[in-house]
Amino acid sequence: MAPEPPAFVRLAAHPLRWSLLSALAGGDLRVRELVERVGEPQNLVSYHLRLLRGGGLVTATRSSFDGRDSYYHLDLGRCAGALAETGAALHPALRPETPPLPEGVAVLFVCTGNSARSPVAEALLRRRTAGKVTVTSAGSHPKAALHPGAVRVLSDEFGIDVAGQRPRHLDTVAGHRFDHVITLCDKVRETCPEFPHHPRRRHWSIPDPAGAREPGSFARTAAEIDTRVRHLLPDLPAPQDSVPQDQEARP
Template structure:
Protein backbone atom coordinates (compact mmCIF):
# COMPACT_ATOMS: atom_id res chain seq x y z
CA UNK A 1 0.00 0.00 0.00
CA UNK A 2 1.40 3.37 -1.02
CA UNK A 3 1.44 5.78 1.95
CA UNK A 4 -0.72 8.85 1.54
CA UNK A 5 0.85 12.26 1.24
CA UNK A 6 0.18 15.71 -0.11
CA UNK A 7 -1.44 15.70 -3.57
CA UNK A 8 0.47 16.89 -6.59
CA UNK A 9 0.11 20.62 -7.27
CA UNK A 10 -2.94 21.58 -9.31
CA UNK A 11 -0.82 22.61 -12.29
CA UNK A 12 0.93 19.25 -12.39
CA UNK A 13 -2.38 17.37 -12.22
CA UNK A 14 -3.88 19.58 -14.93
CA UNK A 15 -0.91 19.51 -17.32
CA UNK A 16 -0.13 15.81 -16.86
CA UNK A 17 -2.98 14.70 -19.13
CA UNK A 18 -1.57 14.26 -22.67
CA UNK A 19 -4.44 16.06 -24.43
CA UNK A 20 -4.44 18.98 -22.00
CA UNK A 21 -0.66 19.27 -22.39
CA UNK A 22 -1.10 19.48 -26.16
CA UNK A 23 -3.78 22.15 -25.71
CA UNK A 24 -1.45 24.15 -23.49
CA UNK A 25 1.35 23.73 -26.03
CA UNK A 26 -0.75 24.97 -28.95
CA UNK A 27 -2.25 27.87 -26.98
CA UNK A 28 1.21 28.94 -25.84
CA UNK A 29 1.83 30.12 -29.42
CA UNK A 30 -1.35 32.20 -29.80
CA UNK A 31 -5.14 32.30 -29.50
CA UNK A 32 -7.33 29.73 -31.25
CA UNK A 33 -10.97 28.81 -31.78
CA UNK A 34 -12.26 25.35 -30.84
CA UNK A 35 -12.53 24.08 -34.40
CA UNK A 36 -8.93 25.12 -35.06
CA UNK A 37 -7.75 23.23 -31.98
CA UNK A 38 -9.76 20.21 -33.11
CA UNK A 39 -7.95 20.30 -36.44
CA UNK A 40 -4.54 20.78 -34.85
CA UNK A 41 -4.97 17.98 -32.31
CA UNK A 42 -6.98 15.54 -34.40
CA UNK A 43 -9.48 14.76 -31.62
CA UNK A 44 -13.29 15.05 -31.58
CA UNK A 45 -14.72 18.45 -30.74
CA UNK A 46 -16.62 17.22 -27.66
CA UNK A 47 -13.38 15.84 -26.19
CA UNK A 48 -11.40 19.01 -26.93
CA UNK A 49 -14.19 21.19 -25.49
CA UNK A 50 -14.32 19.05 -22.33
CA UNK A 51 -10.62 19.51 -21.62
CA UNK A 52 -10.79 23.21 -22.49
CA UNK A 53 -13.50 23.57 -19.83
CA UNK A 54 -11.19 21.95 -17.29
CA UNK A 55 -8.35 24.30 -18.25
CA UNK A 56 -10.69 27.27 -17.97
CA UNK A 57 -11.79 26.06 -14.56
CA UNK A 58 -8.17 25.98 -13.45
CA UNK A 59 -7.70 29.60 -14.53
CA UNK A 60 -4.89 28.73 -16.94
CA UNK A 61 -7.04 29.36 -20.02
CA UNK A 62 -9.56 32.11 -20.67
CA UNK A 63 -12.00 32.64 -23.51
CA UNK A 64 -14.02 35.44 -25.05
CA UNK A 65 -16.32 35.89 -27.99
CA UNK A 66 -14.85 36.84 -31.34
CA UNK A 67 -15.33 40.55 -31.94
CA UNK A 68 -16.16 39.74 -35.58
CA UNK A 69 -18.32 36.61 -35.32
CA UNK A 70 -19.86 36.36 -31.86
CA UNK A 71 -20.83 32.74 -32.52
CA UNK A 72 -17.14 31.86 -32.12
CA UNK A 73 -14.85 32.14 -29.11
CA UNK A 74 -11.09 32.49 -28.88
CA UNK A 75 -9.14 30.63 -26.21
CA UNK A 76 -6.09 32.22 -24.64
CA UNK A 77 -3.39 30.75 -22.39
CA UNK A 78 -2.46 33.01 -19.47
CA UNK A 79 1.32 32.63 -19.58
CA UNK A 80 1.84 34.68 -16.43
CA UNK A 81 -0.49 32.40 -14.47
CA UNK A 82 1.38 29.41 -15.94
CA UNK A 83 4.68 30.88 -14.79
CA UNK A 84 3.32 31.36 -11.26
CA UNK A 85 1.89 27.82 -11.23
CA UNK A 86 5.18 26.31 -12.40
CA UNK A 87 7.05 28.25 -9.72
CA UNK A 88 4.64 27.00 -7.06
CA UNK A 89 5.01 23.41 -8.32
CA UNK A 90 8.81 23.65 -8.04
CA UNK A 91 8.64 24.92 -4.46
CA UNK A 92 6.14 22.18 -3.55
CA UNK A 93 8.69 19.57 -4.63
CA UNK A 94 11.75 21.16 -3.01
CA UNK A 95 12.56 24.66 -1.68
CA UNK A 96 15.68 24.77 -3.85
CA UNK A 97 13.52 24.53 -6.97
CA UNK A 98 12.08 28.00 -6.53
CA UNK A 99 11.71 29.60 -9.97
CA UNK A 100 11.43 33.24 -10.93
CA UNK A 101 7.96 33.54 -12.49
CA UNK A 102 8.59 36.98 -13.94
CA UNK A 103 8.37 37.17 -17.74
CA UNK A 104 11.62 37.84 -19.58
CA UNK A 105 12.67 41.39 -20.29
CA UNK A 106 14.65 42.64 -23.25
CA UNK A 107 17.77 42.55 -21.07
CA UNK A 108 17.33 38.78 -20.62
CA UNK A 109 17.14 38.02 -24.34
CA UNK A 110 19.88 38.27 -26.92
CA UNK A 111 19.19 40.90 -29.59
CA UNK A 112 17.63 39.32 -32.66
CA UNK A 113 17.32 40.39 -36.26
CA UNK A 114 13.72 39.50 -37.00
CA UNK A 115 10.96 41.16 -39.01
CA UNK A 116 7.53 41.36 -37.41
CA UNK A 117 4.24 42.73 -38.77
CA UNK A 118 1.31 43.57 -36.49
CA UNK A 119 -2.09 43.70 -38.20
CA UNK A 120 -5.50 44.98 -37.13
CA UNK A 121 -8.40 46.86 -38.72
CA UNK A 122 -7.84 50.58 -38.18
CA UNK A 123 -4.10 50.62 -37.32
CA UNK A 124 -4.89 53.40 -34.89
CA UNK A 125 -4.57 51.66 -31.52
CA UNK A 126 -3.77 47.96 -31.05
CA UNK A 127 -1.26 47.35 -33.85
CA UNK A 128 0.69 50.63 -33.56
CA UNK A 129 0.86 50.14 -29.78
CA UNK A 130 2.26 46.63 -30.35
CA UNK A 131 4.70 47.96 -32.94
CA UNK A 132 5.94 50.67 -30.57
CA UNK A 133 6.25 48.34 -27.57
CA UNK A 134 8.16 45.62 -29.45
CA UNK A 135 10.56 48.22 -30.85
CA UNK A 136 10.96 49.66 -27.34
CA UNK A 137 11.48 46.28 -25.64
CA UNK A 138 14.16 45.21 -28.13
CA UNK A 139 15.96 48.52 -28.39
CA UNK A 140 15.23 48.64 -32.10
CA UNK A 141 16.93 45.29 -32.83
CA UNK A 142 13.71 43.85 -34.28
CA UNK A 143 12.45 45.33 -37.52
CA UNK A 144 8.78 45.87 -36.80
CA UNK A 145 5.89 47.61 -38.55
CA UNK A 146 2.10 47.55 -38.48
CA UNK A 147 -0.85 48.04 -40.78
CA UNK A 148 -4.63 47.97 -40.96
CA UNK A 149 -7.14 46.53 -43.41
CA UNK A 150 -9.19 49.75 -43.13
CA UNK A 151 -6.83 52.33 -41.64
CA UNK A 152 -8.23 55.30 -39.72
CA UNK A 153 -7.17 58.85 -40.61
CA UNK A 154 -5.23 59.32 -37.36
CA UNK A 155 -3.94 57.51 -34.31
CA UNK A 156 -6.43 57.23 -31.47
CA UNK A 157 -5.57 59.95 -28.94
CA UNK A 158 -5.86 57.56 -25.99
CA UNK A 159 -3.39 55.15 -27.59
CA UNK A 160 -0.94 58.03 -28.05
CA UNK A 161 -1.51 59.21 -24.48
CA UNK A 162 -1.07 55.79 -22.84
CA UNK A 163 2.21 55.12 -24.66
CA UNK A 164 3.54 58.57 -23.83
CA UNK A 165 2.54 58.61 -20.15
CA UNK A 166 3.14 54.98 -19.18
CA UNK A 167 5.96 53.86 -21.46
CA UNK A 168 7.71 57.07 -22.53
CA UNK A 169 7.01 56.38 -26.22
CA UNK A 170 5.70 59.03 -28.60
CA UNK A 171 3.75 57.94 -31.70
CA UNK A 172 1.91 61.25 -32.08
CA UNK A 173 3.43 61.93 -35.50
CA UNK A 174 2.76 58.42 -36.84
CA UNK A 175 -0.07 57.86 -39.30
CA UNK A 176 -2.07 54.64 -39.82
CA UNK A 177 -0.89 52.50 -42.75
CA UNK A 178 -2.78 50.16 -45.05
CA UNK A 179 -1.79 46.50 -44.83
CA UNK A 180 -1.37 46.37 -48.60
CA UNK A 181 1.53 48.82 -48.35
CA UNK A 182 3.52 46.62 -45.96
CA UNK A 183 2.59 42.99 -46.77
CA UNK A 184 4.73 43.09 -49.90
CA UNK A 185 7.72 42.47 -47.61
CA UNK A 186 8.68 39.15 -46.05
CA UNK A 187 8.13 38.88 -42.31
CA UNK A 188 9.37 36.29 -39.84
CA UNK A 189 6.18 36.73 -37.83
CA UNK A 190 2.79 38.10 -38.82
CA UNK A 191 0.78 38.84 -35.68
CA UNK A 192 -2.90 39.71 -35.97
CA UNK A 193 -4.49 41.47 -33.01
CA UNK A 194 -7.97 41.84 -34.47
CA UNK A 195 -10.44 38.97 -34.93
CA UNK A 196 -11.95 40.61 -38.01
CA UNK A 197 -8.62 40.89 -39.81
CA UNK A 198 -7.79 37.26 -39.07
CA UNK A 199 -11.19 35.97 -40.13
CA UNK A 200 -11.67 38.19 -43.21
CA UNK A 201 -8.15 38.33 -44.63
CA UNK A 202 -8.11 34.70 -45.70
CA UNK A 203 -4.54 34.89 -46.96
CA UNK A 204 -3.52 35.26 -43.31
CA UNK A 205 -4.96 31.81 -42.54
CA UNK A 206 -2.42 30.22 -44.88
CA UNK A 207 0.51 32.19 -43.50
CA UNK A 208 2.90 29.68 -41.95
CA UNK A 209 4.16 32.18 -39.42
CA UNK A 210 0.83 33.67 -38.35
CA UNK A 211 0.20 34.28 -34.66
CA UNK A 212 -3.14 35.57 -33.43
CA UNK A 213 -3.59 37.67 -30.31
CA UNK A 214 -7.31 38.22 -29.81
CA UNK A 215 -7.24 41.71 -28.29
CA UNK A 216 -10.64 43.45 -27.90
CA UNK A 217 -10.98 46.78 -29.69
CA UNK A 218 -10.54 49.51 -27.04
CA UNK A 219 -12.03 52.27 -29.23
CA UNK A 220 -15.34 52.35 -27.39
CA UNK A 221 -13.73 52.79 -23.98
CA UNK A 222 -11.80 55.47 -22.18
CA UNK A 223 -8.22 55.82 -20.99
CA UNK A 224 -8.35 52.86 -18.52
CA UNK A 225 -9.44 50.50 -21.33
CA UNK A 226 -6.52 51.63 -23.49
CA UNK A 227 -4.17 51.24 -20.53
CA UNK A 228 -5.38 47.65 -20.00
CA UNK A 229 -5.00 46.94 -23.73
CA UNK A 230 -1.42 48.22 -23.76
CA UNK A 231 -0.54 46.22 -20.63
CA UNK A 232 -1.86 43.00 -22.17
CA UNK A 233 0.05 43.58 -25.40
CA UNK A 234 3.22 44.42 -23.45
CA UNK A 235 2.95 41.17 -21.47
CA UNK A 236 2.50 39.15 -24.66
CA UNK A 237 5.48 40.90 -26.25
CA UNK A 238 7.75 40.07 -23.32
CA UNK A 239 6.87 36.42 -23.74
CA UNK A 240 7.40 36.71 -27.50
CA UNK A 241 11.01 37.86 -27.14
CA UNK A 242 12.58 34.47 -26.27
CA UNK A 243 10.55 32.84 -29.07
CA UNK A 244 11.97 35.27 -31.61
CA UNK A 245 15.48 34.75 -30.26
CA UNK A 246 15.17 30.96 -30.36
CA UNK A 247 13.80 30.94 -33.89
CA UNK A 248 16.56 33.22 -35.16
CA UNK A 249 19.24 31.04 -33.55
CA UNK A 250 17.74 27.99 -35.26
CA UNK A 251 18.08 29.54 -38.71
CA UNK A 252 21.24 28.66 -40.69
Protein backbone atom coordinates in the same frame (compact mmCIF):
# COMPACT_ATOMS: atom_id res chain seq x y z
CA MET B 1 3.05 10.67 3.34
CA ALA B 2 4.21 11.93 -0.04
CA PRO B 3 3.23 15.53 -0.89
CA GLU B 4 0.66 16.07 -3.63
CA PRO B 5 1.93 17.41 -6.95
CA PRO B 6 1.27 21.15 -7.45
CA ALA B 7 -2.09 22.08 -8.97
CA PHE B 8 -0.48 23.09 -12.27
CA VAL B 9 1.08 19.64 -12.67
CA ARG B 10 -2.18 17.86 -11.88
CA LEU B 11 -4.05 20.03 -14.38
CA ALA B 12 -1.54 20.21 -17.22
CA ALA B 13 -0.19 16.66 -17.08
CA HIS B 14 -3.25 15.16 -18.79
CA PRO B 15 -2.19 14.42 -22.40
CA LEU B 16 -5.16 16.12 -24.04
CA ARG B 17 -4.99 19.18 -21.79
CA TRP B 18 -1.28 19.46 -22.49
CA SER B 19 -2.02 19.29 -26.22
CA LEU B 20 -4.56 22.10 -25.85
CA LEU B 21 -2.12 24.23 -23.87
CA SER B 22 0.59 23.62 -26.48
CA ALA B 23 -1.75 24.59 -29.31
CA LEU B 24 -2.83 27.79 -27.53
CA ALA B 25 0.79 28.70 -26.77
CA GLY B 26 1.10 29.73 -30.41
CA GLY B 27 -1.87 32.10 -30.35
CA ASP B 28 -5.62 32.33 -29.75
CA LEU B 29 -7.80 29.67 -31.39
CA ARG B 30 -11.45 28.75 -31.72
CA VAL B 31 -12.90 25.42 -30.52
CA ARG B 32 -13.15 23.96 -34.01
CA GLU B 33 -9.52 24.85 -34.67
CA LEU B 34 -8.47 23.17 -31.44
CA VAL B 35 -10.51 20.10 -32.43
CA GLU B 36 -8.55 19.95 -35.69
CA ARG B 37 -5.22 20.46 -33.91
CA VAL B 38 -5.66 17.72 -31.30
CA GLY B 39 -7.78 15.31 -33.34
CA GLU B 40 -10.40 14.71 -30.63
CA PRO B 41 -14.21 15.15 -30.57
CA GLN B 42 -15.54 18.62 -29.81
CA ASN B 43 -17.42 17.56 -26.68
CA LEU B 44 -14.20 16.13 -25.20
CA VAL B 45 -12.19 19.21 -26.15
CA SER B 46 -14.84 21.50 -24.65
CA TYR B 47 -14.83 19.48 -21.40
CA HIS B 48 -11.08 19.82 -20.95
CA LEU B 49 -11.19 23.50 -21.93
CA ARG B 50 -13.65 24.04 -19.08
CA LEU B 51 -11.19 22.42 -16.68
CA LEU B 52 -8.36 24.63 -17.94
CA ARG B 53 -10.56 27.71 -17.60
CA GLY B 54 -11.53 26.65 -14.10
CA GLY B 55 -7.85 26.40 -13.22
CA GLY B 56 -7.21 29.91 -14.53
CA LEU B 57 -4.82 28.81 -17.27
CA VAL B 58 -7.15 29.55 -20.21
CA THR B 59 -9.62 32.37 -20.84
CA ALA B 60 -12.24 32.86 -23.56
CA THR B 61 -13.40 36.01 -25.33
CA ARG B 62 -16.30 36.40 -27.76
CA SER B 63 -15.15 36.99 -31.34
CA SER B 64 -15.64 40.56 -32.48
CA PHE B 65 -15.92 39.28 -36.08
CA ASP B 66 -18.50 36.56 -35.50
CA GLY B 67 -20.33 36.82 -32.18
CA ARG B 68 -21.23 33.12 -32.31
CA ASP B 69 -17.55 32.21 -31.97
CA SER B 70 -15.17 32.48 -29.04
CA TYR B 71 -11.39 32.61 -29.00
CA TYR B 72 -9.49 30.72 -26.32
CA HIS B 73 -6.37 32.33 -24.92
CA LEU B 74 -3.56 30.82 -22.86
CA ASP B 75 -2.72 33.00 -19.86
CA LEU B 76 1.05 32.80 -20.14
CA GLY B 77 1.53 35.02 -17.10
CA ARG B 78 -0.45 32.59 -14.95
CA CYS B 79 1.43 29.64 -16.48
CA ALA B 80 4.79 31.30 -15.83
CA GLY B 81 3.91 31.86 -12.20
CA ALA B 82 2.58 28.32 -11.80
CA LEU B 83 5.68 26.83 -13.41
CA ALA B 84 7.94 28.88 -11.15
CA GLU B 85 6.01 27.69 -8.10
CA THR B 86 6.18 24.11 -9.38
CA GLY B 87 9.96 24.28 -9.81
CA ALA B 88 10.45 25.86 -6.41
CA ALA B 89 8.27 23.16 -4.83
CA LEU B 90 10.66 20.53 -6.18
CA HIS B 91 13.95 22.36 -5.51
CA PRO B 92 14.81 26.03 -4.85
CA ALA B 93 17.50 25.95 -7.54
CA LEU B 94 14.86 25.43 -10.24
CA ARG B 95 14.23 29.04 -11.10
CA PRO B 96 13.42 30.30 -14.61
CA GLU B 97 16.18 32.29 -16.28
CA THR B 98 15.63 35.48 -18.20
CA PRO B 99 16.16 34.73 -21.93
CA PRO B 100 18.55 36.90 -23.94
CA LEU B 101 17.01 39.57 -26.14
CA PRO B 102 16.49 38.39 -29.73
CA GLU B 103 18.28 40.23 -32.53
CA GLY B 104 17.92 40.29 -36.30
CA VAL B 105 14.21 39.41 -36.24
CA ALA B 106 11.35 41.19 -38.08
CA VAL B 107 7.82 41.26 -36.66
CA LEU B 108 4.63 42.67 -38.19
CA PHE B 109 1.53 43.47 -36.11
CA VAL B 110 -1.75 43.75 -38.03
CA CYS B 111 -5.21 45.03 -37.15
CA THR B 112 -7.94 46.68 -39.18
CA GLY B 113 -7.37 50.40 -38.62
CA ASN B 114 -3.74 50.38 -37.43
CA SER B 115 -4.76 53.13 -35.03
CA ALA B 116 -4.76 51.44 -31.60
CA ARG B 117 -3.91 47.78 -30.97
CA SER B 118 -1.23 47.17 -33.59
CA PRO B 119 0.71 50.45 -33.07
CA VAL B 120 0.59 49.83 -29.29
CA ALA B 121 2.05 46.35 -29.85
CA GLU B 122 4.66 47.77 -32.22
CA ALA B 123 5.77 50.39 -29.70
CA LEU B 124 5.87 47.98 -26.76
CA LEU B 125 7.83 45.27 -28.57
CA ARG B 126 10.32 47.83 -29.87
CA ARG B 127 10.82 49.09 -26.32
CA ARG B 128 11.04 45.61 -24.78
CA THR B 129 13.77 44.65 -27.26
CA ALA B 130 15.62 47.97 -27.09
CA GLY B 131 15.29 48.35 -30.85
CA LYS B 132 17.08 45.05 -31.58
CA VAL B 133 13.97 43.65 -33.29
CA THR B 134 12.60 45.27 -36.45
CA VAL B 135 8.96 45.96 -35.63
CA THR B 136 6.26 47.23 -38.00
CA SER B 137 2.49 47.57 -37.81
CA ALA B 138 -0.12 47.98 -40.53
CA GLY B 139 -3.86 47.80 -41.15
CA SER B 140 -6.19 46.40 -43.77
CA HIS B 141 -8.26 49.63 -43.65
CA PRO B 142 -6.03 52.17 -41.91
CA LYS B 143 -7.52 55.18 -40.16
CA ALA B 144 -6.39 58.72 -40.88
CA ALA B 145 -4.53 58.99 -37.55
CA LEU B 146 -3.65 57.06 -34.42
CA HIS B 147 -6.43 57.02 -31.84
CA PRO B 148 -5.77 59.66 -29.14
CA GLY B 149 -6.38 57.00 -26.48
CA ALA B 150 -3.54 54.88 -27.84
CA VAL B 151 -1.20 57.86 -28.03
CA ARG B 152 -2.11 58.87 -24.50
CA VAL B 153 -1.76 55.45 -22.86
CA LEU B 154 1.65 54.85 -24.43
CA SER B 155 2.81 58.25 -23.21
CA ASP B 156 1.29 58.12 -19.73
CA GLU B 157 1.85 54.45 -18.86
CA PHE B 158 5.07 53.65 -20.74
CA GLY B 159 6.73 56.97 -21.57
CA ILE B 160 6.60 56.24 -25.31
CA ASP B 161 5.88 59.09 -27.74
CA VAL B 162 4.08 58.02 -30.94
CA ALA B 163 2.31 61.32 -31.58
CA GLY B 164 4.05 61.72 -34.95
CA GLN B 165 3.28 58.21 -36.19
CA ARG B 166 0.63 57.62 -38.86
CA PRO B 167 -1.28 54.43 -39.69
CA ARG B 168 -0.02 52.51 -42.70
CA HIS B 169 -1.75 50.20 -45.16
CA LEU B 170 -0.89 46.51 -45.42
CA ASP B 171 -0.13 47.06 -49.12
CA THR B 172 2.91 49.16 -48.16
CA VAL B 173 4.61 46.17 -46.51
CA ALA B 174 3.36 43.41 -48.81
CA GLY B 175 6.77 42.73 -50.35
CA HIS B 176 8.81 42.75 -47.15
CA ARG B 177 10.11 39.77 -45.23
CA PHE B 178 8.87 39.09 -41.72
CA ASP B 179 9.72 36.30 -39.33
CA HIS B 180 6.45 36.74 -37.42
CA VAL B 181 3.07 38.13 -38.50
CA ILE B 182 0.68 38.67 -35.60
CA THR B 183 -2.97 39.65 -36.09
CA LEU B 184 -4.64 41.46 -33.19
CA CYS B 185 -8.27 41.64 -34.30
CA ASP B 186 -10.59 38.85 -35.34
CA LYS B 187 -11.74 40.55 -38.53
CA VAL B 188 -8.31 41.07 -40.02
CA ARG B 189 -7.30 37.50 -39.18
CA GLU B 190 -9.78 36.35 -41.82
CA THR B 191 -8.36 38.63 -44.53
CA CYS B 192 -4.65 38.98 -43.73
CA PRO B 193 -2.65 38.12 -46.89
CA GLU B 194 0.23 35.70 -47.13
CA PHE B 195 3.77 37.08 -46.98
CA PRO B 196 7.03 35.94 -48.63
CA HIS B 197 9.35 33.51 -46.83
CA HIS B 198 6.52 31.90 -44.83
CA PRO B 199 6.59 33.88 -41.56
CA ARG B 200 5.19 32.31 -38.44
CA ARG B 201 1.56 33.37 -38.09
CA ARG B 202 -0.25 33.79 -34.80
CA HIS B 203 -3.41 35.50 -33.61
CA TRP B 204 -4.12 37.58 -30.51
CA SER B 205 -7.88 38.06 -30.11
CA ILE B 206 -8.01 41.49 -28.47
CA PRO B 207 -11.17 43.64 -28.54
CA ASP B 208 -10.84 47.14 -29.96
CA PRO B 209 -10.51 49.54 -27.02
CA ALA B 210 -11.95 52.33 -29.16
CA GLY B 211 -15.28 50.50 -29.18
CA ALA B 212 -15.44 49.99 -25.41
CA ARG B 213 -17.74 52.22 -23.36
CA GLU B 214 -16.24 51.67 -19.93
CA PRO B 215 -13.35 53.91 -18.79
CA GLY B 216 -9.81 52.58 -18.76
CA SER B 217 -10.23 50.41 -21.87
CA PHE B 218 -7.00 51.63 -23.46
CA ALA B 219 -5.02 51.07 -20.27
CA ARG B 220 -6.35 47.51 -19.94
CA THR B 221 -5.70 46.77 -23.61
CA ALA B 222 -2.15 48.12 -23.42
CA ALA B 223 -1.48 46.08 -20.28
CA GLU B 224 -2.74 42.90 -21.97
CA ILE B 225 -0.65 43.57 -25.08
CA ASP B 226 2.42 44.27 -22.96
CA THR B 227 1.95 40.93 -21.17
CA ARG B 228 1.65 39.12 -24.50
CA VAL B 229 4.70 40.95 -25.86
CA ARG B 230 6.80 39.95 -22.84
CA HIS B 231 5.87 36.32 -23.34
CA LEU B 232 6.51 36.58 -27.07
CA LEU B 233 10.20 37.38 -26.54
CA PRO B 234 11.43 33.83 -25.74
CA ASP B 235 9.47 32.52 -28.74
CA LEU B 236 11.10 34.77 -31.32
CA PRO B 237 13.53 32.89 -33.55
CA ALA B 238 17.27 33.35 -33.22
CA PRO B 239 18.96 35.07 -36.20
CA GLN B 240 20.45 31.79 -37.41
CA ASP B 241 16.93 30.32 -37.62
CA SER B 242 15.60 33.16 -39.77
CA VAL B 243 15.77 33.70 -43.51
CA PRO B 244 19.02 35.52 -44.42
CA GLN B 245 18.51 39.26 -44.55
CA ASP B 246 19.92 39.64 -48.06
CA GLN B 247 16.99 37.69 -49.56
CA GLU B 248 14.57 40.56 -49.04
CA ALA B 249 14.82 44.14 -47.89
CA ARG B 250 13.25 44.81 -44.52
CA PRO B 251 10.66 47.56 -44.11
